[in-house]
Amino acid sequence: MYGAVIHAPGDVRYEERDDPTIVEPTDAVVRTVAACVCGSDLWRYRGVAPVVKPTPIGHEYCGIVESIGTAVTSVKVGDFVVGGFLHSDGTCAACRKGAHANCLHGGGYAGCQAEKIRVPNADGTLVATPEMPADDLIPSILTLSDVMCTGWHAAVSAGVGPDTTVAVVGDGAVGLCAVLAAVQLGAPVVIAMSRHEARQKLAATFGATHIVAERDEAGIAAVQALTDGIGADCVLECVGTEEARWQALGCVRVGGTVGLVGLPHGDFPTDQLFWRNVGIKGGPAHVRAYLPELLELVLSRTINPGLVFDLELPLSEIGEAYAAMDERRAIKTLVRP
Amino acid sequence: MYGAVIHAPGDVRYEERDDPTIVEPTDAVVRTVAACVCGSDLWRYRGVAPVVKPTPIGHEYCGIVESIGTAVTSVKVGDFVVGGFLHSDGTCAACRKGAHANCLHGGGYAGCQAEKIRVPNADGTLVATPEMPADDLIPSILTLSDVMCTGWHAAVSAGVGPDTTVAVVGDGAVGLCAVLAAVQLGAPVVIAMSRHEARQKLAATFGATHIVAERDEAGIAAVQALTDGIGADCVLECVGTEEARWQALGCVRVGGTVGLVGLPHGDFPTDQLFWRNVGIKGGPAHVRAYLPELLELVLSRTINPGLVFDLELPLSEIGEAYAAMDERRAIKTLVRP
Numbered sequence: 001m002y003g004a005v006i007h008a009p010g011d012v013r014y015e016e017r018d019d020p021t022i023v024e025p026t027d028a029v030v031r032t033v034a035a036c037v038c039g040s041d042l043w044r045y046r047g048v049a050p051v052v053k054p055t056p057i058g059h060e061y062c063g064i065v066e067s068i069g070t071a072v073t074s075v076k077v078g079d080f081v082v083g084g085f086l087h088s089d090g091t092c093a094a095c096r097k098g099a100h101a102n103c104l105h106g107g108g109y110a111g112c113q114a115e116k117i118r119v120p121n122a123d124g125t126l127v128a129t130p131e132m133p134a135d136d137l138i139p140s141i142l143t144l145s146d147v148m149c150t151g152w153h154a155a156v157s158a159g160v161g162p163d164t165t166v167a168v169v170g171d172g173a174v175g176l177c178a179v180l181a182a183v184q185l186g187a188p189v190v191i192a193m194s195r196h197e198a199r200q201k202l203a204a205t206f207g208a209t210h211i212v213a214e215r216d217e218a219g220i221a222a223v224q225a226l227t228d229g230i231g232a233d234c235v236l237e238c239v240g241t242e243e244a245r246w247q248a249l250g251c252v253r254v255g256g257t258v259g260l261v262g263l264p265h266g267d268f269p270t271d272q273l274f275w276r277n278v279g280i281k282g283g284p285a286h287v288r289a290y291l292p293e294l295l296e297l298v299l300s301r302t303i304n305p306g307l308v309f310d311l312e313l314p315l316s317e318i319g320e321a322y323a324a325m326d327e328r329r330a331i332k333t334l335v336r337p
Numbered sequence: 338m339y340g341a342v343i344h345a346p347g348d349v350r351y352e353e354r355d356d357p358t359i360v361e362p363t364d365a366v367v368r369t370v371a372a373c374v375c376g377s378d379l380w381r382y383r384g385v386a387p388v389v390k391p392t393p394i395g396h397e398y399c400g401i402v403e404s405i406g407t408a409v410t411s412v413k414v415g416d417f418v419v420g421g422f423l424h425s426d427g428t429c430a431a432c433r434k435g436a437h438a439n440c441l442h443g444g445g446y447a448g449c450q451a452e453k454i455r456v457p458n459a460d461g462t463l464v465a466t467p468e469m470p471a472d473d474l475i476p477s478i479l480t481l482s483d484v485m486c487t488g489w490h491a492a493v494s495a496g497v498g499p500d501t502t503v504a505v506v507g508d509g510a511v512g513l514c515a516v517l518a519a520v521q522l523g524a525p526v527v528i529a530m531s532r533h534e535a536r537q538k539l540a541a542t543f544g545a546t547h548i549v550a551e552r553d554e555a556g557i558a559a560v561q562a563l564t565d566g567i568g569a570d571c572v573l574e575c576v577g578t579e580e581a582r583w584q585a586l587g588c589v590r591v592g593g594t595v596g597l598v599g600l601p602h603g604d605f606p607t608d609q610l611f612w613r614n615v616g617i618k619g620g621p622a623h624v625r626a627y628l629p630e631l632l633e634l635v636l637s638r639t640i641n642p643g644l645v646f647d648l649e650l651p652l653s654e655i656g657e658a659y660a661a662m663d664e665r666r667a668i669k670t671l672v673r674p
Contacts, residue, residue, distance in 0.1 A: 093565040093566055093567040093590075094567055094590070094591050094592065096565075097567070097570070097590065097591075097592055098592065099590070099591045099592030099614060101614060102591030102592060102613060102614055104567075157614075157616065228430040228433075229430055230430040230431055230434070230441075233434070253430075253431070253434065253436070254431050254434075254436045254439030255431065255434055255435065255436030255438075255439060255623070257616075257618060260611060264607065264608045264611045266608070267604060267605070267606055267607045267608055268604070268605075268607040269604055270601065270604045270605040270607060270617065271601045271603070271604055273617070273620075274597060274601045274619065274620045275620060275621070276439060276620065277436060277438060277439055277494075277618075277619065277620035277621065277623070278618075278620075279494065279594075279616060279617060279618025279619070280607065280610070280616060280617060280618070281594060281614075281615075281616025281617075281618070282611065282614065282616070283610075283611045283612060283613065283614035283615075284612070284614065286592070286614070
C-alpha cells in the first residue's frame with residue numbers, strides 16, 4: 001500500500017509501505033476512506049519538532065474495517081468506523097473515568113495518511129456508524145477523529161454551558177470547532193477572535209455571536225467590552241503559543257476558566273492565576289468519550305464541522321496538502337486514497 | 338478600643354487603637370464577638386512576609402453591628418453578623434458572577450483581631466443570623482469568615498461531587514474544613530493526608546473515609562491504592578508550599594482537578610498538567626457567595642467546623658494565640674474580647 005512518510009522538514013512523500021496486519025488479537029485494520037493533515041503535523045514539517053528518521057505520519061482517519069483480530073467484538077469487517085488520534089482500551093481505570101486520551105494502555109498510530117491503518121485496541125477506540133454514511137458526511141465524520149473532539153474538549157474542560165460567555169483564541173480548524181462546540185453546548189455569547197475574513201465567516205456560520213479582529217491589548221479590551229467589562233467566563237485556547245496563552249489569560253474573567261487544547265509551549269504563571277481565581281484545564285482530547293454523542297450530531301446533520309476543510313486532494317498529493325496548510329492557503333486539507 | 342498590632346516578626350501586641358467609625362455611607366462598625374488567628378497571619382509573624390511598620394492584624398470575625406452608614410440596608414444595629422476575610426460590594430460584575438473575592442471594589446480590613454471593626458461594603462459583605470446564635474455556635478460561625486469557606490472553595494473549585502474521589506493535602510484548619518466540605522458535597526471517598534494523631538481524629542470526625550499518614554512517594558502510592566491505582570478525581574491543596582503542590586499533583590488522576598487554596602509559593606509546571614489533562618483552579622475563597630448556604634448548615638447543626646479551634650484565649654492574650662499556632666501547639670486559636 002501507499003502512504004505519507006515525512007523525511008525531513010518540508011519533505012513529506014507519498015511512497016510504498018508494508019501493508020498493516022493484525023498483530024494483536026485486539027487490532028483492526030482499517031481501509032482509509034479519508035484522512036487529513038493536522039496543525040500539529042506541521043511541527044515536524046516546519047522543523048519545530050525533529051524528524052530523526054523517515055517516519056509514517058498522520059493521526060486522523062475514518063474508513064472501513066478490513067480485518068479484525070480474534071478478540072475484537074464491537075466492530076466487524078465492512079463497518080464504517082472513525083477513531084481518535086490516540087487509541088484507547090476503553091477498560092482501564094483512566095478510560096472508565098472518561099480520560100481516554102490518558103488510557104493506561106493507549107498510544108498513537110504508525111501513520112494514518114495512508115491507504116490502510118492498523119488500529120490497536122479496536123474495541124476501545126473505534127465507533128461504527130449504523131450504516132454507510134452519505135459521502136457528503138465524510139468530512140464531518142473525519143473531524144471527529146481530532147479537531148471537532150478537540151474543540152469540544154476545550155469547551156468541556158472550561159465548563160462551557162448555557163450560562164457562560166465564551167471567547168475562543170485561535171481561528172484554525174480546532175478554534176473554529178471550539179466555536180461550534182460552545183454554541184452547541186448552549187453558550188449565549190461566543191466570541192471568535194480572528195482577523196482572517198474567511199475564518200471569520202466560518203466562525204459566524206458555526207454560530208459565533210461576535211467576531212473580534214483585534215489582538216493583544218486591543219483584543220482583550222474588545223472581549224471585555226462584550227463581557228460586562230470583566231472578560232469571558234470561559235476562554236478556549238486553541239493555539240498553544242505563548243502569545244495565545246497571554247491572550248487567553250487577558251480575556252478570561254476573575255473566577256473563570258481557560259480550556260487548553262493548543263499544544264503547550266512553556267509554562268503558565270500559576271501564581272497570577274491563583275490571585276485571580278482563574279482555572280486552567282485541558283490537554284489531549286478524550287475523543288472516544290465524546291465520539292458517540294458527536295457522531296450522532298453529525299449523522300443527524302445537527303452540526304457540520306466538516307466545513308473546516310477548504311481543500312481536498314488525492315492522498316497521492318500529500319506533499320501539496322502539507323504545503324497548502326503550511327503556507328496558510330488552506331485551513332485544513334482532507335486527503336482521500 | 339484595644340486590638341492586635343504586629344510590630345515585627347514574633348511581636349504581636351494588644352494595644353490601644355482609635356475606635357473605628359463610619360467613613361463611607363456603605364460602612365458598618367461591628368463589635369467583635371470572636372476573632373481568630375489565620376495560618377496566613379503567621380507569614381508575617383514568622384518573618385516570611387515583611388512587616389514594614391506596626392500594623393493592625395487579623396481578618397476573621399463575627400460580631401454585633403454597632404452602627405451603620407446611611408446607605409446600608411441589609412443589616413441593622415444589633416444584628417449578629419459574619420463577613421469574609423475580604424469585603425465585597427456584591428453588585429459589581431465580578432460579584433454578580435459569584436467571584437466576590439475578586440470584587441472590583443473590594444479589599445481587606447484594618448485589623449480584625451480587635452474589639453471593633455470597620456466593615457466597608459457592609460451590604461455586600463455581611464450576613465446576619467436570623468436571631469442571636471447560641472454561644473456554642475460561635476466558633477463554627479467564625480470559621481465561615483475564612484477557613485470553612487476556604488475549604489469549601491477548594492472543593493467547589495476542584496469539582497467535588499457525589500461521584501468524585503477526593504484527597505486533601507494539608508491537615509491545618511483549612512485542610513480539615515476541606516475534608517468536611519468534600520463530605521458535605523457528597524464525595525464517597527475522602528482521603529485526609531495527615532500524620533498528626535489529633536488532626537487525623539478530627540478528619541475522621543469530619544467524615545474522612547481514609548487517613549493516609551505517609552508523605553511524598555509513599556503518600557502518593559497510598560492514595561493511588563485507594564483510588565483504583567490512578568489517583569483521586571479531585572485533590573484539595575490546602576498548604577501552598579512547593580512540597581504540598583507536588584504531593585497534590587502526584588495524588589490527582591489523569592483528567593482530574595486540583596483545587597488550590599494554599600497561598601502559592603512559586604509556579605506550577607503547567608505543561609506537565611496539560612499532557613495529563615489535569616486542571617488547577619482556586620484562589621482566595623468567594624466567602625460571600627458561600628455564606629448563606631454554609632451559615633444555614635451551621636445554624637441547623639448539620640456541620641460543626643468550629644471543632645478546628647482547639648485553643649480559646651482572651652483577645653488580650655493575642656501574643657500567646659500566635660505563639661501557640663506558630664509552635665503548632667494549636668491548630669487554630671479563637672480569641673474573644
